[in-house]
Amino acid sequence: MHLIWENLIKNLILLWTGEFKGLDQGHENYQIPENVWKAIGKATAESGTTIPSAFGPRTPDLIADRSSYNADAWSFWTLFVGPVLLARRFSQPKYYKHFVKLVKLLHTCLQFEITRTEIAALRQGFIDWVKEYERMYYQYSPARLSACPVTIHALLHIADGIEAAGPVWASWAFPMERYCARLQPALRSRRFPDASLSRYVVSAAQLQQIKLMYDLTEELALTPHHAGVARLTVPEYPTCALLAPRRVEEIVDHPLREKIVGALATRFDTTAATVRHILPQVLECWGRVQILPDGDTIRASEFTKTRDDSRDATYVRYETLVDINASYARRQVVLQKRTFYGQLQHLVVLRLTPFPHLGIEEPTTIIWAAIRSCVVEQSHNDLDIHFYSQGAAGVGALDVIDVTCVQCLVGRVPDGQRWAIIDRSGMLSRAVYAEDQ
Numbered sequence: 132m133h134l135i136w137e138n139l140i141k142n143l144i145l146l147w148t149g150e151f152k153g154l155d156q157g158h159e160n161y162q163i164p165e166n167v168w169k170a171i172g173k174a175t176a177e178s179g180t181t182i183p184s185a186f187g188p189r190t191p192d193l194i195a196d197r198s199s200y201n202a203d204a205w206s207f208w209t210l211f212v213g214p215v216l217l218a219r220r221f222s223q224p225k226y227y228k229h230f231v232k233l234v235k236l237l238h239t240c241l242q243f244e245i246t247r248t249e250i251a252a253l254r255q256g257f258i259d260w261v262k263e264y265e266r267m268y269y270q271y272s273p274a275r276l277s278a279c280p281v282t283i284h285a286l287l288h289i290a291d292g293i294e295a296a297g298p299v300w301a302s303w304a305f306p307m308e309r310y311c312a313r314l315q316p317a318l319r320s321r322r323f324p325d326a327s328l329s330r331y332v333v334s335a336a337q338l339q340q341i342k343l344m345y346d347l348t349e350e351l352a353l354t355p356h357h358a359g360v361a362r363l364t365v366p367e368y369p370t371c372a373l374l375a376p377r378r379v380e381e382i383v384d385h386p387l388r389e390k391i392v393g394a395l396a397t398r399f400d401t402t403a404a405t406v407r408h409i410l411p412q413v414l415e416c417w418g419r420v421q422i423l424p425d426g427d428t429i430r431a432s433e434f435t436k437t438r439d440d441s442r443d444a445t446y447v448r449y450e451t452l453v454d455i456n457a458s459y460a461r462r463q464v465v466l467q468k469r470t471f472y473g474q475l476q477h478l479v480v481l482r483l484t485p486f487p488h489l490g491i492e493e494p495t496t497i498i499w500a501a502i503r504s505c506v507v508e509q510s511h512n513d514l515d516i517h518f519y520s521q522g523a524a525g526v527g528a529l530d531v532i533d534v535t536c537v538q539c540l541v542g543r544v545p546d547g548q549r550w551a552i553i554d555r556s557g558m559l560s561r562a563v564y565a566e567d568q
Contacts, residue, residue, distance in 0.1 A: 133304065134289075135237065136205040138282040143230070144193075146268055152277045157270045161226045168194050171216045174545055178212060182542035183444040185427050186211075186555055202305070210234060210241075214514055215544045215551040229263050231513050236260065238514075240289065240299045247294075254290035261286055363417065363480070365496045371534055373478060373498065374419040376434065382414050387477060387501055390531040394499060395481075398533075399489045409489070415480035420500070420534060427540040433476045445474050446543060448554055449502060449536045472517060472541060472552050473530065477501035498534040503527070505552065517552045525550065 145151035149162045156162055163171075172194035179189030187207050191199040200208075214234055221227050236256045239249060261283060265271065268278045296302045317331030318324050342348045361375040382388055395406040418434045421427070432445040453469045456462035479499045485491055504527035505519040519525035544551040 133202070134282055134285055136202040136209070138280070139286070140205050140209050142280065142282070146278070147226075154275060154278060157272065157275060159267055159270065160222045161267060163220050167220055171220065172196075174216050175208065175212055178542075178544045179442065181443045181446075181544070181550075182553070183427070183540045184442045185444065185540055186542055189442075202308075210237060211516075211542070211553040211555065212544055214511065214516060215546050215553070218546070226267065229260070229267065232256070232260055232263075235513055240293065242298060243300070245293060245298050250290050250294050253293070254287075257286045257289060362421075363415075365480075365498065367496055368498055368535065370423050371498070371537075372421050372423055373417040373480065374421055374428065376418040378416045378434075379413050380416055382410055382412060385414055385479075387479060387499075387531060390501065390529060391479065391481065391499060394531045395497075398497075399491075401489055405489070409483060409486050409491075411482055411484075415482075417478040417480065420475075420478055420498075420537070422537075422539070429475055429537065429540055431476060431478045432474055434478070443543070444540055445476075446472065446505075446541050446552070447475050447502065448472055448538045448541050448556070449500070449530075449532060450538055451530075451532055451536050471502075471504055471530070472507060472519075473502040473504035473527070475500055475502050475537070476529070478534065499531050500534045500537055502530050502532065502537075504530055505550075507552075508549075515554050518546065518549050519552070520549045521545075522548075 142151060146154070147161060147163050148165075148168060149155070172192040175190050176192040176196075182190075187203060190204055190208055190212060191197075193200075193208065214231060217227055217230060219227075236253060239245065239253055239256075242249070245253075264283060265279065269275050270278075292302075293299060314328060314331065317328050320327040338351060342351050361377060363373040363377075382391075385391075392403050392406050392410070395401075395410075396403050399406070416434060417431070419428055419430050422429075428444065429447055430444045437443075448470060449472075450468055450470050452466040454464050455467050456465050477500070479501065481497045481499060483491055483495045483497065485493055506525050506527045507517045507519050508525075509518045510516070511518075539554070539556045542553045542555075544553060
């Protein structure tokens with residue numbers, strides 16, 4: 132934690148701003164002009180509105196409010212915001228490519244699982260990165276030796292640490308840092324701080340044990356218990372729950388009526404006329420969906436109100452099976468999984484009565500998600516970042532899909548006249564389709 136976020140990244144920023152220990156650029160040209168840095172800092176702060184709160188706290192202005200950055204903020208900026216806002220900012224692309232190589236290595240370090248093959252690649256990757264760093268910033272000049280603090284050498288031992296102690300998350304300092312923050316209110320006595328702290332730790336441990344032994348978690352809670360919001364869980368959908376607000380609407384007047392008809396016709400391989408015959412009279416519309424058990428909570432943009440200071444939690448990544456031969460009427464259907472991004476606009480619950488002709492033998496509930504897709508025009512060559520244009524050019528079709536196709540929340544970072552889509556989920560929320568046996 133401290134090696135990367137509190138040292139290496141800070142030092143790189145100081146080098147790029149010309150503030151690192153009085154060093155100039157030497158024979159390189161890696162510094163970014165001050166006015167460009169101000170624009171980067173402003174864009175960083177503005178991106179907090181379009182990045183969901185599930186991603187973490189708002190990232191402050193990198194230039195005007197750098198003192199507010201902690202390890203968590205540096206981590207998020209480095210992994211997701213920096214690669215977007217630093218693109219095309221350097222006078223030569225080699226400096227940006229060098230930074231992206233570091234980001235890729237850090238993403239590998241932060242994987243939930245890591246193989247020995249990946250550890251070997253990580254070891255060689257850091258060796259190559261340090262060699263490039265020395266060539267660009269140290270420049271093999273004794274007068275520039277201060278550009279090589281011990282934290283640069285320490286990068287060469289990260290792979291060894293992972294091999295010995297497991298993935299980085301298993302031994303990093305974040306849990307202890309947060310626990311220490313919880314202990315701060317316990318320091319009530321300036322004269323006997325150690326005794327005050329010890330008494331708090333013992334009392335908290337005793338209270339926790341009583342809660343667990345006698346099942347009194349709610350009764351002995353030190354914070355007020357808030358009543359849960361209205362929610363809907365359906366046996367057919369064990370991986371998600373719908374959350375309030377909720378509204379019942381007539382299907383005749385609903386703007387999604389024909390889209391739902393088309394989706395049902397595809398699902399049951401029948402005609403639109405048959406589907407209209409079995410459509411219920413009303414639809415349940417919900418405002419939010421939570422991915423269970425402890426996943427993201429996503430809002431429907433057309434159903435929930437937003438405040439000026441709210442953060443956008445409506446954009447998602449979703450995956451569906453697409454017929455790659457759809458343009459050829461005589462070819463066999465070949466389904467392939469494709470990944471899309473878009474804004475969740477509606478959540479609709481459809482309750483169907485039995486209809487044996489379509490294979491519906493008992494009452495069935497279907498939850499539809501209506502998503503306005505983003506037209507991705509470019510993807511980053513090395514990172515999981517995708518770009519689409521702002522305005523009408525970047526808005527695609529309205530897809531009505533089963534809610535289980537929605538994988539996770541994504542954030543957006545402004546990048547000139549387009550948006551960059553950032554996805555923090557990695558491989559932890561990827562759909563796996565099993566072939567029919």
